[in-house]
Amino acid sequence: MNKVCDVIAPEIRQALPDAFDVRRVRSDFPILNQRIRGKCLVYLDSAATSQKPQVVVDAVRRFYMEDCANIHRGVHSLSQRATEHYEQARVKVQHFLHAGESREIVFVRGATEGINLVAQSYGRKHLQAGDEIIISTMEHHSNIVPWQMLCEEKDAVLRVVPINDKGELLIEEYEKLLGPRTRFVSLVHVSNALGTINPVREIIELAHRWNVPVLVDGAQGVPHLNVDVRELDCDFYVFSGHKLYGPTGVGVLYGKASLLEAMPPYQGGGDMISSVTFEKTTYQGLPHKFEAGTPDIAGAIGLGAAIDYLCGIGQEQIAAYERELLAYATEAVSAIPGLRIIGTARTKASVLSFVLDAVHPHDIGTILDEEGIAIRAGHHCAMPLMQRFGVPGTARASLAFYNTKQEIDALVTALHKVKEIFR
Amino acid sequence: MPDLRELYQEVILDHNKSPCNFRKLEGANRVAEGLNPLCGDRVTVYLHMEDDVIQDIGFQGSGCAISKAAASVMTGIVKGKSKAEAQALFERFRCLVTGRGSAGADSSELEEFDAFRGVCEFPARVKCATLAWHTLREALEAKTEAVATE
Numbered sequence: 001m002n003k004v005c006d007v008i009a010p011e012i013r014q015a016l017p018d019a020f021d022v023r024r025v026r027s028d029f030p031i032l033n034q035r036i037r038g039k040c041l042v043y044l045d046s047a048a049t050s051q052k053p054q055v056v057v058d059a060v061r062r063f064y065m066e067d068c069a070n071i072h073r074g075v076h077s078l079s080q081r082a083t084e085h086y087e088q089a090r091v092k093v094q095h096f097l098h099a100g101e102s103r104e105i106v107f108v109r110g111a112t113e114g115i116n117l118v119a120q121s122y123g124r125k126h127l128q129a130g131d132e133i134i135i136s137t138m139e140h141h142s143n144i145v146p147w148q149m150l151c152e153e154k155d156a157v158l159r160v161v162p163i164n165d166k167g168e169l170l171i172e173e174y175e176k177l178l179g180p181r182t183r184f185v186s187l188v189h190v191s192n193a194l195g196t197i198n199p200v201r202e203i204i205e206l207a208h209r210w211n212v213p214v215l216v217d218g219a220q221g222v223p224h225l226n227v228d229v230r231e232l233d234c235d236f237y238v239f240s241g242h243k244l245y246g247p248t249g250v251g252v253l254y255g256k257a258s259l260l261e262a263m264p265p266y267q268g269g270g271d272m273i274s275s276v277t278f279e280k281t282t283y284q285g286l287p288h289k290f291e292a293g294t295p296d297i298a299g300a301i302g303l304g305a306a307i308d309y310l311c312g313i314g315q316e317q318i319a320a321y322e323r324e325l326l327a328y329a330t331e332a333v334s335a336i337p338g339l340r341i342i343g344t345a346r347t348k349a350s351v352l353s354f355v356l357d358a359v360h361p362h363d364i365g366t367i368l369d370e371e372g373i374a375i376r377a378g379h380h381c382a383m384p385l386m387q388r389f390g391v392p393g394t395a396r397a398s399l400a401f402y403n404t405k406q407e408i409d410a411l412v413t414a415l416h417k418v419k420e421i422f423r
Numbered sequence: 424m425p426d427l428r429e430l431y432q433e434v435i436l437d438h439n440k441s442p443c444n445f446r447k448l449e450g451a452n453r454v455a456e457g458l459n460p461l462c463g464d465r466v467t468v469y470l471h472m473e474d475d476v477i478q479d480i481g482f483q484g485s486g487c488a489i490s491k492a493a494a495s496v497m498t499g500i501v502k503g504k505s506k507a508e509a510q511a512l513f514e515r516f517r518c519l520v521t522g523r524g525s526a527g528a529d530s531s532e533l534e535e536f537d538a539f540r541g542v543c544e545f546p547a548r549v550k551c552a553t554l555a556w557h558t559l560r561e562a563l564e565a566k567t568e569a570v571a572t573e
Contacts, residue, residue, distance in 0.1 A: 358440075362462060362487035363431075366545060370427050379463035386463065392485040393463050421431050422488070 020321045025313065026402050028053040039372030042407045047192050047220060047351055047398030048376050050245045052306070059305035060247055063298040070294055072271055086297050089304030090287070093252050096307045097237060098228040101257055103286040107300050110251035111219040112142040114238030115186065117253055117266040117290060118215055119146040122236075123184065125264060129155040131183040134207075136161040136169055136198075137388050138191040141381040143217045147186060156183070163388065167194040167343040171202065178210050185214040189221030193380040193396065194343025195326075195351030197225070201232050208233065213259065219243055223400070224322060224349040226315045229254050241299060246306035250299030253290070260286050267292040318401045322350040325399045329408045333397075336415055342394050350399035353380075356415070359422045361395040367421060368395075371414040373407075429541030430548070431488065438492035443499050448481035453565050457484075457558030459550055464490050468558045475505050482555060489539075489548050494555030496535045506563050513556045519543070520552045 026032050029051045034041050043051060063085070069078035071086050087102075094102040108114045127133075133147050137160055144158075151158045159182075161174040169187075178185075185207045190197050204214045213235035221227055222239045229237050236259070241250040255263075265272055265283055269292035274282045283289045310318065329352050333339055338357035356364060365377030378393040379386045386393055397411060448469035456467045466484035470477055480498045497516075501509040518524040519536055522543030542552045 360485075360487035360491075362464075362548070362551065363489070366430070366548060367427060378461070383463060392465075421427065422436065 020317050020401075022321070022402065022404055026404075028055070028309070029402050030054055030057075032402060036372040036374070037370055039370075040410075042371075042373040042403075042410050044397040044399060044403065044407065044411065045374045045376050046223070046400035046403075047243070047396065049242045049248065050223060050400055051402065052245055052247065052302075053309050055309050056246055056302045056305045060298045060302040063301050068298075071297055072288070082297060085301050085304075086295070089300040092304040092307045093254075096222075096227075096311070097252075097254050098230055099254055100230060104254055104257050104260065106253040106255065106260070106287045106290045107295050108238075108251045108253050108290075109249060109296070110240035110242070111217055111238045112146075112240075112251075114236075114251055114253035115143055115215065115217065116146045118186075118236050118238075118255070119150045121263040121266045121290075122213075122259065123147075123150045124153070127151075127154040127156050127183055130181060131156045132159050132177075132179070132181040133157070134159045134161060134174070134177050134182060134185045134187075136174075136187050137163045138167065138169070138194060138196060138382065138385050139186075139188055140192055140217065140219070141383070142219075143186055143188060144384070147184075157181075160384075161187070163196075166345050167191065167196045168345045169196075169198055169203075171199070171206075174203065175206055178206060178212065180210070182207070182210055182212045185212055186217065187214065188217045188219075189227075190218075190224060190349045190351075191343065191382075191385075192220045192351065193353055193382045193385055193394065194345065195348040195353070196343060196345035197221075197347040197349055200234065204232055204234050220349060220351070224319060226319070235259055241303040241306065244303065244306055245310065246303035247296075247299040250296045250303050252303075257286060260290070265289050265292065269293045271295075313401070321401050322399060325401075325403055325405070325408065326350040326352065328405050329397065329399060329411070332408055332412045333415065336412065336419070338419065339415065342389050342391065351396065352399070353394040353396045355391050355394050356418065356422075359418055361393045363422070364395040364415070364418050367418045368411070368414050371410065371417065373411055373414050375411075426541070426544075430545055432538045432541065434496075434535065434538035435488060435492040438495040439488035442482075442491055442495035444481045444502075445483065445495065446481045447483055448479055451479075451481070453562045455558050455562035455565060457554050457561065459486075459490075459554055461550070462487075464551065464554055466490065466494055466555050466558050468494075468555060468562045470559075470562050472506075472563075477501050477504055477506075477509060480559075482558075486554065487548075487551050489542065490551040490554050493539065493552045496538070497555050497559060500533075500535065501559065509559065509563060513553075513560060516556060517553060520549050 031051050067081050069082040071083040090105045091102045093105045159177045162170050200216050207214045215236035216234045218237050218239040222244050237254040242248040272292040274284050340355050342353040361377035376396045451469035453470035458465045464486035469481040471479040482494045520542040
């Protein structure tokens with residue numbers, strides 16, 4: 001099994017980068033080999049969506065060229081083949097997350113839908129007026145709004161764990177928020193805007209002392225960390241395929257079987273029923289109960305291919321290389337006068353958010369684009385977090401294992417150009 | 424190929440650095456807030472209207488150089504204009520930044536518009552340039568007298 005810790009020991013970190021052949025990796029991603037505005041593309045926006053390796057594109061293509069049929073329906077060969085590949089993808093996700101059973105893996109559209117599913121199904125069933133849900137200051141809007149909608153409906157209360165100036169959760173404040181009214185905790189594994197890796201295991205353990213289930217938003221977690229849902233003991237874990245080098249339109253909700261079984265369906269339709277009459281419908285078991293309608297079959301198969309690809313390279317190798325890149329980038333941009341990094345947690349994934357004195361992030365984004373450099377500029381769907389840091393937004397370079405130190409150098413050069421223009 | 428210097432002209436950079444009328448207008452009788460939800464830019468436009476004429480105008484908010492400079496230039500140009508005149512100016516400005524026509528620099532006050540001619544080469548930035556103008560229109564259309572916001 002491909003086992004990795006969140007924090008790579010320094011001796012391993014030093015040993016690994018040499019073994020990592022970034023040039024070879026880059027050749028797996030045809031999209032990277034292009035020019036933007038006459039310059040070599042430098043793609044530093046993988047936290048928004050990662051690029052897809054050829055094997056993922058091929059898997060999707062192969063499905064449509066050779067295997068396309070609907071699943072769980074036909075007796076014909078194509079349908080059986082499509083079903084088999086789709087269910088194989090589920091097993092790949094199961095192993096990837098180290099889940100106990102494949103029926104604990106529900107395919108959804110993305111992390112957002114996974115959270116909405118849990119809020120609407122588990123939340124609506126269990127929440128009453130005056131109950132409390134805990135989230136944190138660094139949540140993406142997708143882990144704020146579904147809970148807000150639920151709280152509004154149920155007259156429940158949303159409690160928010162504060163953070164320090166480095167962008168780290170204040171665990172002692174979190175402990176104080178937990179109490180007899182707490183019904184649910186939903187927290188991000190890795191912050192998309194700051195890069196902070198949260199101590200989710202500790203967070204989960206503290207919640208479980210109050211018998212409160214925890215959802216971990218792993219949209220930015222799985223691309224950088226080896227996630228073991230059983231070791232974390234999380235109750236729900238969600239992620240999006242497209243941030244894991246897979247296709248857009250598919251994502252995953254992991255839930256403990258005991259919880260998922262007791263939850264009502266989220267959407268009704270075909271494929272989620274075992275029998276329908278106008279008087280009564282009985283539902284399928286897990287995971288199909290939560291997969292109404294024809295799913296993104298090609299997307300799930302593509303996601304399976306992405307997982308195979310990542311495991312082939314080795315998550316340890318990827319994590320070590322990305323840490324090396326992050327350290328290099330952090331040092332390089334820190335040397336630019338007037339630049340301030342937002343998000344300086346002790347444990348970070350390869351996300352570099354920053355602001356430049358007197359230059360708005362949009363202007364940075366536009367000028368960098370002229371240099372062929374793609375970054376994200378804005379509030380990163382985390383407006384309350386931006387407010388916490390007193391900035392309208394940040395510029396964010398998010399690094400993946402296909403990025404190089406030369407690309408970081410290009411970023412630094414371009415940032416000097418930004419300063420030149422805004423001098 | 425679009426040129427950054429065409430976009431970030433000195434006029435724009437100057438207005439960004441020291442915008443005109445960048446203040447909350449005491450005694451405003453029309454206020455509107457504009458928000459670009461995609462990027463989080465926000466601007467509040469304060470108007471003092473008398474007999475359908477913009478007697479005074481101010482703005483506050485945060486945004487990129489383009490949006491700030493556009494707001495600054497706008498406040499300078501519409502001061503003393505009637506509602507209809509201000510709306511006609513918006514139309515001309517919008518044509519310019521979307522590349523559907525020139526500013527028609529037939530009068531000296533429109534010369535400042537010209538600094539924004541580079542925007543049309545950067546479609547992603549058109550919204551930045553027009554945010555304050557959209558907000559002004561909201562303020563002009565405001566049926567009731569807006570309550571002063573904090």
